[in-house]
Amino acid sequence: MSGTEQPTEECVVIAGVGLIGGSAALAIRQVAPQARIIGIGRNAERMQRAVDTGLLDQWYGRVDASEIPAGSLGLVCLPVDRVAECSRQLLQAGCDVVTDAGSVKAAICSALSDLPGFVGAHPIAGSEQSGFEHADGGLFAGRICVICREDVEHPAVQRTLRFWHLLRMDCHIMPAVRHDHVLARTSHLPHILASVAAGCVTDEELMFAGSGFRDTTRIAAGGDALWSSILLENSSACISAVDAAMQRLSEYRSALVGHEEETLRSLWADAANRRRRLHDPEIQSSM
């Protein structure tokens, strides 16, 4: 295994050059300007534009062993249902280590458990926008990246940790199943609830929406292909999260029907206190 001594990366192959892949490329340009960045993508016109604007050094339409320098690090930024296949191809084509940016981890990590060079990751950073035109080199800085491997001493894991640190992320080791449960609560359920909120308003009513509606439903504007694949890839944890939400929603309903002010205040205060702790540095550092 090469790479354990390297202070940085010499060549990174990014499969999928959208918002996340493009932001990773920009961040690499900032922190490791000597690194060669190869993009893999299907849309020739867009990929060429990414080269022309300097985001990538080269691009290829598919993973080809003859074009990938041995010892490269692969970064797969494709929709979750295409990560496993592409990661396997990159490892076979000569990448020493492949990591990814998929927001659901158990299925991917399980499908690649025979390949120690694959280190599943989830950089928790993003936006409802898509395309490398919206890429932001600072997207990852100071944010958490979950790494789903427990053999942290393995050189592939060590190199992956260094890579995400290079992008100024704060890495946390966590089993893939636990990651998927946590993300179902912190991301996938909020997306479903934002979508439900947006879906309960007619066009006519929309003009009376204020800033609360705007913020609460912002993430409901994401792409349907992207989000249906994430939710299906994490369906069991999402079903359990939806059940928890339906339980709380029926507690709200009962309190409204029974005009129970105390119950309503306590339901509200419990969630409000939790939300306010999001800014609490005590909690952020106690993990």
Next chain:
Amino acid sequence: MSGTEQPTEECVVIAGVGLIGGSAALAIRQVAPQARIIGIGRNAERMQRAVDTGLLDQWYGRVDASEIPAGSLGLVCLPVDRVAECSRQLLQAGCDVVTDAGSVKAAICSALSDLPGFVGAHPIAGSEQSGFEHADGGLFAGRICVICREDVEHPAVQRTLRFWHLLRMDCHIMPAVRHDHVLARTSHLPHILASVAAGCVTDEELMFAGSGFRDTTRIAAGGDALWSSILLENSSACISAVDAAMQRLSEYRSALVGHEEETLRSLWADAANRRRRLHDPEIQSSM
């Protein structure tokens, strides 16, 4: 009725000098610097500070006929369950016209239907913050104010329309019951869903929350007394909105259980398209 000829206001009495009342005072200072602003509030220390900082000209602890100049305009910015009583007192104490900023209208307008000087209003503007320290003179500019009176030619309604226009709001006439139905969908349900999303996450999971969670749950951090009174005041429209949300949530659940990709994509796309229309000027102007 005085006031129909006035281009602006000479004296405005603001009952409840929190975020909304304070922002109205600031906005009045900007557009009508000659207007006298009297505040009514219980907390002597805070009210005196509002006078000391120049937000108010005077303050009183309660509505007192001897202190209120005849012909004043009253603006009630109290929690919805205290608007009706205070509005009645202001009209009895000498205000010609009283309007309010309550976000639920049917109960208030019905309780005051014997007083033609009361013109129920809902300026759709706010923040999850509270207190006049967070007041913003631009809070209302360009936003919609719903006016719940159909006799628009009535001098009290005309004066109220001019007042909210003075604060640079775009006024819409709408029956109170219709307003409450619309706001249940565009505001109260999103608040409940934001609270549900925040309530389904443990403290330990909170550190893995990204910007999506942050935005979706922002409005869940509001005060429990404020929000339980709003939801209870609008309970029947809120129950119907919660039922619509539970229906959509169970459609999501079924699609996840049955691994129905097409259903999931169509549920998502329907809401996403609606959310994207929030920025569509065609819709904003077609009402």
